Amino acid sequence: MSKAKAYSAASATSPLAFTTIERRDPTDTDVAIEILFCGVCHSDLHQVRNEWSGVMPTVYPCIPGHEILGRVTKVGSAVTKFKAGDIAAVGCLVDSDGSCPACKAGEEQFCPNPTLTYNFPDKHLGGVTYGGYSESVVVDERFVLRVPENLDPAGAAPLLCAGITTYSPLHHWGVTKGQKVGIVGLGGLGHMGVKFAHALGAHTVVFTTSPNKVEDAKRLGADEVVISKDAKEMAKHAFSFDFILDAVSADHDINAYLPLLGRDSHMVLVGAPEKPMAISSFNLILGRKSLSGSMIGGIKETQEMLDFCGEHNITSDVEVIPIQKINEAYERLIKSDVKYRFSIDMASLKSE
Structure with a gap:
């Protein structure tokens, strides 16, 4: 030894x-x-x-x-x-x-x-x-x-x-060029998700509560940035995403994001909020959407x-x-x- x-x-x-x-x-x-x-x-x-x-x-x-x-x-x-x-x-x-x-x-x-x-x-x-x-x-x-x-x-x-935690779900669910991908949160995990989604050729949209992160999100590879507290901006993206990666570990309402998924699309959690989440079943039923999780x-x-x-x-x-x-x-x-x-x-x- x-x-x-x-x-x-x-x-x-x-x-x-x-x-x-x-x-x-x-x-x-x-x-x-x-x-x-x-x-x-x-x-x-x-x-x-x-x-x-x-x-x-x-x-x-x-x-x-x-x-x-x-x-x-x-x-x-x-x-x-x-x-x-x-x-x-x-x-x-x-x-x-x-x-x-x-x-x-x-x-x-x-x-x-x-x-x-x-x-x-x-x-x-x-x-x-x-x-x-x-x-x-x-x-x-x-x-x-x-x-x-x-x-x-x-x-x-x-x-x-941080790298494999965000790469794995993008890879597993087959994110590829031409798809529209959302990244929720721009922190240690989220910023890696942006880089990977951009490198895979996806149209990458960052959702953040912080207007001061808009410029940085675009520097990292985001094509668009949406302030998630703005209901009108959120509504513009209804039924349009192929994939959403949720990298937020703080308590938040994922029902704000599920309506943005298109038919047969996926939302994957890699953040781990402390409290259980309430999910509206209609947000999944309407469009045959799926919600899942992923780790490393x-x-x-x-x-x-x-x-x-x-x-x-x-x-x-x-x-x-x-x-x-x-x-x-x-x-x-x-x-x-x-x-x-x-x-x-x-x-x-x-x-x-």
Whole structure:
């Protein structure tokens, strides 16, 4: 085993602080990675503060981070896809059972026995897994991803969650050139949805409650921007969308968007509001519309997403921070005071 510097939370009310952790020695199928950048996901904040205690209670100390990009330092004897010096990435998953129908279909995100990158039982060292707010990580080759060389590493790190979370439903439901696609919300997820929908050739419409986001939405690739509080503007788009991606995590009325879908069209939720939603059945019945949800993607699809990003030079818009500013970043995250993701420069750990 080896020691690694990291930042961890000791309790739900404790700030993240410097610590050292143990990382396992690579097995024959493992890849050891020096972490260069780690994106900050809102789920990191929820997990650190034990806000999902009813579903996924936090085990402390907790070291979050599942948007990991780094440089391979060592590989096991059976590893064939990576070598020392390669730029590689790790997302939300570091293992699965490999035998269930979901895994066999290449959709490990739906495995009933997954191992998440942090706060899940660690079969190697005991305790729980530790995430990317650290200087290194060791992961089975099956869950390590190749990163196109042309992508900026700081901006590429959030692709491992924000990227795949928005790419997967667009890909699964076959969004393509000439379709009309709506993106609800322009935050960490929504801004990636805009970039992907635009790159796929869709006529992309952003829905936002904030007039001050209009210019930025167009910069990111939106063809139109609709202020969702304006009922007349909303009504102009009735029955016209092929697909709507809802990336809002705050409580909101999705019945404002369902009437905008055309016949046999889809609205997909990737945000996770805290309170249950009320849905008018007539908004689905009239037009045979569907409402569904989506989460990250399997390893194969995540690699396809990274390759797509390489082809179209897509990365997340990030604000790079040192690890020492992570607690401040969490407070700003609550206020949506970031455009559009924080990316931690893990070189800052060297000064600890």
